[in-house]
Amino acid sequence: MADTDAAPPRPRFLRSDGKEKVTGAGRYTADLTLTGQAFAKFRYADHPHARITRLDTSKARALPGVVAVVTQDDLPDVRFGGLVQDRTLFAKDVVRFEGEIVAGVAALTEEIAAEAARQIEVDYEPLPVVSDFVAAMEPGVPPIHPDLASYEKDENVVADGNTMAYSTIVKGDADAGMAEADLVVRGRYVSDASQGVPIEPRAVVAQWRGDEVTIWSSTQVPYAAREGVAHTLQVPEANVRIVVPLLGGGFGAKCDLHFEAQVAALARAAGRPVKLVFSRREEFTAIAQRREGIVMEFETGVTREGRLVARRAKLVLDKGAYCGEGGFLGQMAAMHACGPYVIEHIFVEAFLNYTNNQPSGSVRAPTAPQVCWGLEQHMDEVARAIEMDPVELRRRSLIEQGAEGPTRQIFDEIGMKRTLERAVEMIGYERELPEDEGIGVAVGWWPCMPASSGAYVHLNGDGSGTIVTGAQENGSGAVMAMPMFVAEELGMRPEDFTILYQDTAAANWDMGSCGSQTTFNSGRAILAAAADVREQLLDAAAEELEVDRQDLELADGTVRVKGSPDRSVSVGDLAGAGTIHGKGSGDVPEVPGGDTGGCVGRLGNETFLAPQLITQAAHVKVDRATGVVRVLKVAAAHDSGMILNRSGADGQVTGGVVMGVGLALSEGTQLDDEGRQRNPALLDYKLVTSADTPEIEVDWIQVPAKGAGPRGSKGVGEPPQVPTAAAIANAIASVVGTQVRQLPMTPERVWAASRGAGA
Amino acid sequence: MKTAATLTVNGTDYPIEIDPHRSLLKAVREEIGLTGSKEGCDDSECGACMMLLDGRPVNSCSYLAMQAVGKQITTVEGLAGGLGVGALQAEFLQQGGVQCGFCTPGMLVSATALLRRNPRPTEDEVRLALAGNLCRCTGYGGIVKAVMETAAGHEPELASPPVHEARHATHRAG
Numbered sequence: 001m002a003d004t005d006a007a008p009p010r011p012r013f014l015r016s017d018g019k020e021k022v023t024g025a026g027r028y029t030a031d032l033t034l035t036g037q038a039f040a041k042f043r044y045a046d047h048p049h050a051r052i053t054r055l056d057t058s059k060a061r062a063l064p065g066v067v068a069v070v071t072q073d074d075l076p077d078v079r080f081g082g083l084v085q086d087r088t089l090f091a092k093d094v095v096r097f098e099g100e101i102v103a104g105v106a107a108l109t110e111e112i113a114a115e116a117a118r119q120i121e122v123d124y125e126p127l128p129v130v131s132d133f134v135a136a137m138e139p140g141v142p143p144i145h146p147d148l149a150s151y152e153k154d155e156n157v158v159a160d161g162n163t164m165a166y167s168t169i170v171k172g173d174a175d176a177g178m179a180e181a182d183l184v185v186r187g188r189y190v191s192d193a194s195q196g197v198p199i200e201p202r203a204v205v206a207q208w209r210g211d212e213v214t215i216w217s218s219t220q221v222p223y224a225a226r227e228g229v230a231h232t233l234q235v236p237e238a239n240v241r242i243v244v245p246l247l248g249g250g251f252g253a254k255c256d257l258h259f260e261a262q263v264a265a266l267a268r269a270a271g272r273p274v275k276l277v278f279s280r281r282e283e284f285t286a287i288a289q290r291r292e293g294i295v296m297e298f299e300t301g302v303t304r305e306g307r308l309v310a311r312r313a314k315l316v317l318d319k320g321a322y323c324g325e326g327g328f329l330g331q332m333a334a335m336h337a338c339g340p341y342v343i344e345h346i347f348v349e350a351f352l353n354y355t356n357n358q359p360s361g362s363v364r365a366p367t368a369p370q371v372c373w374g375l376e377q378h379m380d381e382v383a384r385a386i387e388m389d390p391v392e393l394r395r396r397s398l399i400e401q402g403a404e405g406p407t408r409q410i411f412d413e414i415g416m417k418r419t420l421e422r423a424v425e426m427i428g429y430e431r432e433l434p435e436d437e438g439i440g441v442a443v444g445w446w447p448c449m450p451a452s453s454g455a456y457v458h459l460n461g462d463g464s465g466t467i468v469t470g471a472q473e474n475g476s477g478a479v480m481a482m483p484m485f486v487a488e489e490l491g492m493r494p495e496d497f498t499i500l501y502q503d504t505a506a507a508n509w510d511m512g513s514c515g516s517q518t519t520f521n522s523g524r525a526i527l528a529a530a531a532d533v534r535e536q537l538l539d540a541a542a543e544e545l546e547v548d549r550q551d552l553e554l555a556d557g558t559v560r561v562k563g564s565p566d567r568s569v570s571v572g573d574l575a576g577a578g579t580i581h582g583k584g585s586g587d588v589p590e591v592p593g594g595d596t597g598g599c600v601g602r603l604g605n606e607t608f609l610a611p612q613l614i615t616q617a618a619h620v621k622v623d624r625a626t627g628v629v630r631v632l633k634v635a636a637a638h639d640s641g642m643i644l645n646r647s648g649a650d651g652q653v654t655g656g657v658v659m660g661v662g663l664a665l666s667e668g669t670q671l672d673d674e675g676r677q678r679n680p681a682l683l684d685y686k687l688v689t690s691a692d693t694p695e696i697e698v699d700w701i702q703v704p705a706k707g708a709g710p711r712g713s714k715g716v717g718e719p720p721q722v723p724t725a726a727a728i729a730n731a732i733a734s735v736v737g738t739q740v741r742q743l744p745m746t747p748e749r750v751w752a753a754s755r756g757a758g759a
Numbered sequence: 760m761k762t763a764a765t766l767t768v769n770g771t772d773y774p775i776e777i778d779p780h781r782s783l784l785k786a787v788r789e790e791i792g793l794t795g796s797k798e799g800c801d802d803s804e805c806g807a808c809m810m811l812l813d814g815r816p817v818n819s820c821s822y823l824a825m826q827a828v829g830k831q832i833t834t835v836e837g838l839a840g841g842l843g844v845g846a847l848q849a850e851f852l853q854q855g856g857v858q859c860g861f862c863t864p865g866m867l868v869s870a871t872a873l874l875r876r877n878p879r880p881t882e883d884e885v886r887l888a889l890a891g892n893l894c895r896c897t898g899y900g901g902i903v904k905a906v907m908e909t910a911a912g913h914e915p916e917l918a919s920p921p922v923h924e925a926r927h928a929t930h931r932a933g
Contacts, residue, residue, distance in 0.1 A: 014852050021860030022848035024795020024835035028861065031794035199799045199807055199895050200861040248797070248861030249895050280800040475859025475896050651855045654898030682804035682893070690899040691890040 015480035016499065017246065017473065026246045029203035029218040030277045037205065038067045038106040040266050040276035041113035043120045044286065045095035045102055048131070048674045049144070049356040050124035052093055052102070059119040060105055065112035068270035069120070071103045075265055076234040080257060083154040083327025083603065084164060086145055087288075089232050089261050094127070096144055096321035097356050098676045099286035106266040106274045129356045131675035133318035134295055136162040136353040144321065144354040157327065158601040164319050165352040167331035167601030169338055169406050177310025177345030181301025185382045189374030191743040192668035193293040193318060196363040197687060200248020201283040206264040207273035212239045215260045220250040220474055221512030224325070226504045228257025229264055240264075244502035247513075250474045251659070252362040253289045255514045256325040284680030285358060288324040290669065292317050292360035292367070294333060296374040300382050301345075306396040310345040313337040315371065319352045320359035327352070329360060329367050331603045336371035338406035339379075340416055340445040340613055341397045346406050349600075357675040362514060364656065365446050365718035369663055369725055370743060376442035376726035377739045390730065391424055391441055398443060407594035409607040415639030415701035416443070419615040426635035426697045427617035436624065437632070440730025441617045444722035447608035448708055448715050449515030450589045453525040454508025457486060457533045459580040463557050463572030465492070467529075468500045470510030471522035476717055477648040478518035482526050484645070485710070489530040490537070491554030492571060508585075516612070516715025519644060521588070523710045528584025536582065540574045589707050610708035612719040613639040613701075616657070618694075618727035622735040627751030629732055631661050631694040634724060638698075641705035641714035653698045653720040660724020662688040668744040764828050768793060769837025777824050783817075784808045786824035787834060795835040795864045799893070806892030809865035810834050816872040818891075835864035838871055846912065847871065850905035858896030866892045870906045879910050 020026035057069045072090040079085040091102045103120050107113035130136045130144060141162060145151070148159055158166040178184055205216040213235075219225045222242040230237040242260065259276060267274040278286070294317050301310035315333050319326065330352035337348045383390040398420060399405065401413045420443060427439055456468040467486055473479035483497035500506050508525075511517050534554060541559035542549040545567060553562050560568030574580065589609060596606040619633040634657045643649045666686040670678040679685045704712030725743060733739045736754035761776040766783075768791060775790040782801075787810070788794050796819060799805035803818040810819040811833035839845030844852075847870060851857050856866070866889060873880060873888040880888065885906045886899070894902060 015857070017860070018852040018857055019844055021857050021863050022835075022844060022851050022867065023839065024793070024864050026860060027794065028797070030798070031788075033789075197895055198859070198861070199805055199893055200797070200859065201799065246861075247859060249859040251895065277798075280802060280805075475861075477858065647855050651858060651897055651901065654900045655858065655896045656898075658898035659895065681802060682800050683802060687893050687895065689890040689893065690886045690903060693886075693899050696898060696900060 015477050016483065017480055028200055028246045028248050029205060029216050032205050032216055032245065034205060034207055034273040037273040037275050038108055038270050039110045039113045040104055040106050040263055040274050041117040042101045043103045043105070043117040045091065045098055045100040046122060047095060047124050047126050048098050048676060049127045049129045050095050051127060052091060052095065052122060053125050054121065054123035055102065056121040057103060059121065060116040063112060063116045063119060065108040066105060066116045067108065067272065068106040068266050069103060069116070070265045070269050074269065076232070078232055078234065079151065080228055080232050081323040082325040083157050084159065084323040085152040087322040089265065097358055099358055101262065104262050104266050106270045129674040130162065131355055131357055131671060131673060133293060133353045133355045134316050136355050137351055144356060154327070156602050162354045163351050164323060164354050165327055165330050165601055167334055167350045167603065168599050169334045169346055169348040169606065170598035171406055171408065172345035174310045174312050174345045174347035178301040181309040182303045183385050184299060184301045185385045186299045187378040187381050189296045189377060189741050191294045191370035191373065193360070194291040194663055194667045194669055195284060195685065196251035196253025196289060198249030198251055198253055201278040201280055202254060202258060203277045204259050204263040205273060205275045206267040208268050211235070213264050214241045214243060215264055216243050216245055217260050218247055218254060219244055219258065220247065220254040220472055220514055221256065222472060222502060222504050223470060223509045224512060225257050225260045229261045232261045233264060241505040244472060247472070247474050250513060251364045252366065252514060253287060255289060255362050258287060280682060281680045284685070285677050288322055288359035289361035289363060290358055291363040291370065292319065292329060294367070294370045296337065296371060298337065298375060298378040300378065302382050302386055304386050306386060306388050306393045308341055308343040308397050311338060311343045311348065313348040315350040317350060317352045318357055318360060319354050320357045321354065322359040324359050324361045326359065326361035326366065328603045328605060331601060331605050333367035333371050335406065335605055335608065336368045337375055339375050340399045340443055340611065342399055342403050343406065355675065357671060358677065364659065364721050368444060368446055368722045369660060372442060372444040372723050373725040373729055373743055376723065377729050377733065380730050380733065381739065391420065391429060394420055394443055405594065405607065407596045407599065407606050409592050409594040412706045413703055414611065414613055415703040416613040418701045419613055419637040419639050422637035422699050422701060423615040423617040423635045426637065426699065427619055427633065429617065436735060437619065437621045438731045438734035439617060439619050440727045440734060441615065442723035442726030442730060444614045444719065444726070445608065445611045446719045446722055447605065448520055448610040448612065449517045450591060450609055451511040451517055451521045452585060452588050453510045453521040454583065454585045455522065455525040455529040456507065457529040457582040459533060459571060459575035461572055461576040461578065463496065463570055465497045466500055467497055467526060468507045469522055469526055470507035471518050472502055472510065472513040474513035476652055477645065481645045481648055482523065485523065485527060486530040489527060490534055492557050516717040519713060520709035520715050524586035525584050527710050528586040529582040532582030532584050533580055536580050537571065537574055541569050544569045544574065610641065610705045610714045612714045614719045614723050616723045616727045618731045620728060620731040620735070622732055622750065624736065624754050627747035627754065629665055629745065629750055631728055633695040633697065634727065635697045636720065637701060638719060639701040639703055640716045640719065641708055642702050642712035643700050644711060644713050649700065649716050650698050652717045654696050656720025657696050657724050658688050658693050660721045661694065661728065663721070664725035664728040664745055666744055666746065764825060766791065766824065766827060766832060768832045769834060779825050781824045782820050783810065783822045783824045783827050784819040787819065793834055793836050797861055797864060799861065806865040806869060807862050809868040809892065811868060811872055814872065814875060816869050835867050838867055847905065847909045850908045851902065854905040854908065855901035856897060856905040862892055862894040866894065866902055874906065874910055882907060
């Protein structure tokens with residue numbers, strides 16, 4: 001049986017990009033300068049929703065120093081978007097949110113570019129603004145995309161009116177289940193939108209050479225960016241090369257096609273390289289990636305013994321103006337409204353609604369932290385209703401091996417319940433606390449994302465090697481750890497390898513740094529390539545040493561005869577002729593089956609492959625007079641399968657928990673009545689600082705995951721943020737005596753809740 | 760209208776021509792070509808642009824380049840000299856204080872300023888001293904630990920004259 005202590009010790013690993021990062025020598029996209037480069041600025045929409053009646057760029061074009069002005073009229077008339085193709089690179093006829101780009105300008109200086117963008121003349125006919133995402137689906141509300149029915153879309157998308165995608169998770173008969181229950185408990189929770197906020201604002205530099213373009217971009221998903229550029233500019237993917245210099249964080253906010261194509265279009269029009277660097281304000285308002293606002297209504301039928309007989313839930317999510325890559329958000333949210341529980345009857349529906357707000361997209365475990373925050377508070381309410389301890393209720397109702405998921409997926413061996421017991425132990429759940437302190441517990445889950453990937457491993461004549469991978473390093477260290485795995489496979493040292501990565505011209509398609517999938521998929525491909533090299537080395541050494549392959553082993557940079565280490569040949573000598581080139585992809589794990597026939601809008605998340613399972617427990621102190629909450633400690637126990645790089649994995653949890661503390665207490669995008677952001681700056685959108693962070697204790701429940709990632713691993717990076725806000729919420733409620741029903745749980749909201757004023 | 764000025768960065772004098780409205784950050788990044796200092800917000804909120812001016816940390820995004828004339832400017836590139844890695848940098852890597860690395864230059868500068876004025880800080884003092892530097896990756900624990908470990912292990916070294924002055928002297932001598 002797997003045990004937390006059973007993992008083999010590994011040498012402490014120092015990342016190979018570390019030196020350039022601590023000396024200031026490392027280059028991020030904004031640090032690049034190309035000879036003759038011009039600077040890009042965008043002219044954004046002047047209304048959140050309006051028809052463009054006149055667009056005149058002549059004054060901007062005439063301004064000395066301006067080298068290009070581009071509008072949608074200059075580009076192929078194609079729309080882009082993940083599951084629904086609903087957007088053009090620049091606004092076509094209508095603007096639908098404040099960050100919509102009407103035109104782009106390139107000029108010799110940033111100042112001239114900014115002035116030229118101002119001098120573009122745009123007349124508008126304002127249209128009704130729909131910012132309330134629940135009201136958006138009411139009858140009579142004007143459609144934000146009147147032509148939605150005619151847009152290209154995934155065949156499984158169920159769209160209607162302003163609902164871009166409707167999805168359900170259905171199991172059994174929820175009505176009958178509710179009737180059978182001893183008690184039915186209801187709860188409503190509202191989460192504000194929030195932001196990923198990587199510290200690096202995005203930057204793009206594009207340079208054409210004939211019909212081919214190289215684009216340096218701070219993207220998490222270079223291959224998706226390449227596909228998007230090729231599609232929107234109607235050029236072959238082979239002509240588009242995306243290179244990612246060091247990436248200054250992403251957290252999902254740098255997923256999807258984002259401005260690479262607009263900058264490439266400007267560079268083509270200007271006949272010179274063009275560079276775009278975002279301000280922090282643009283990083284808040286113009287990107288199509290934020291954590292969506294959600295209104296959640298839960299209803300749970302339960303027996304007095306804590307059996308979850310039925311769950312109904314209605315989720316309404318704010319999609320914002322465009323689909324982007326976030327078409328799946330509603331369905332993903334629906335799975336989180338079920339949670340990692342055994343529930344006999346389920347009917348959960350999710351409405352992903354268009355509004356004139358900033359588009360929503362993947363931000364670290366998209367939808368899960370908000371829905372978990374609502375559901376786990378609801379579960380504490382259920383426990384209270386049946387007068388049962390909340391941990392005991394979870395003990396009785398969490399999934400385990402052989403249990404049935406929301407769509408009758410049957411789980412393999414999993415550590416869900418062990419994470420609960422471990423987190424409760426670490427936080428000291430039973431102990432006495434002062435009356436202004438409390439402990440809350442929350443559980444959550446997140447699927448592994450199967451995807452194809454490919455890698456090469458080349459060996460050089462001096463015994464060094466190069467790993468070529470499409471994987472993207474977002475900072476987590478997932479790519480930086482690859483030499484460690486390859487070296488182990490080949491009996492070499494991690495420092496023998498360099499990595500060629502973040503260049504679409506070098507390696508095969510990869511999903512990018514999203515979905516916690518880098519080790520899971522890219523790692524599988526790299527290990528397969530290393531295994532290919534291993535076979536080639538064994539073949540070559542068997543010939544060289546005139547021994548049977550099976551008598552050979554790889555160690556210390558050599559291939560040698562087992563038991564006779566002096567009979568050996570070095571890897572360098574074997575590779576000297578330059579013939580050792582491995583490649584690999586590995587077999588993509590299959591998503592488990594289930595009974596999903598009754599579900600509407602099936603977009604691929606109806607079952608969860610190798611779910612990552614999490615319990616976090618939070619210890620907080622609440623000042624009732626002010627509503628100010630201080631998080632003292634968070635205990636995090638995670639089942640991410642086998643942990644391959646402990647220090648890297650721990651770093652994901654500590655970072656994710658702190659991000660979760662921000663989501664819980666301070667991070668919320670505030671909108672005015674017309675969907676304009678009121679706090680698009682770090683002065684008013686508050687991240688957690690080093691002075692605010694709690695003590696964080698991390699432990700891993702290492703259960704080898706079947707049919708999942710390399711060596712029994714699962715993903716690691718997204719789950720840490722899933723239950724943090726929920727655990728803090730339950731801790732706050734234990735002090736103030738009632739749930740805080742709006743996220744973030746600001747002092748004002750906590751204060752109001754504690755006074756029974758509602759929040 | 761550009762003005763001739765000399766900025767002294769990491770002990771080296773750089774004669775440059777700059778617009779008077781240029782920030783110190785832009786001058787150092789774009790005119791001098793030292794891009795280690797980052798722009799994260801242009802609003803003194805994130806600390807990625809932190810430099811030392813005569814040993815005091817400032818957000819260089821909100822400081823005019825012209826105001827820095829005649830002062831000793833230290834950037835991340837000057838903390839350990841070229842591609843060398845000093846004790847503090849090594850501890851940042853060792854303790855998991857570096858992930859994406861974008862906040863790292865500013866963190867290192869702020870931590871250096873702290874250790875110079877307070878060679879044996881408490882953990883609370885470290886956390887307060889770094890509260891003007893935002894990190895979104897690590898959760899700060901590795902960074903704080905790196906500063907504490909550096910303080911514990913390198914006390915004698917930190918009692919010596921400030922690094923930038925020592926380097927300045929070396930530069931002039933060499």
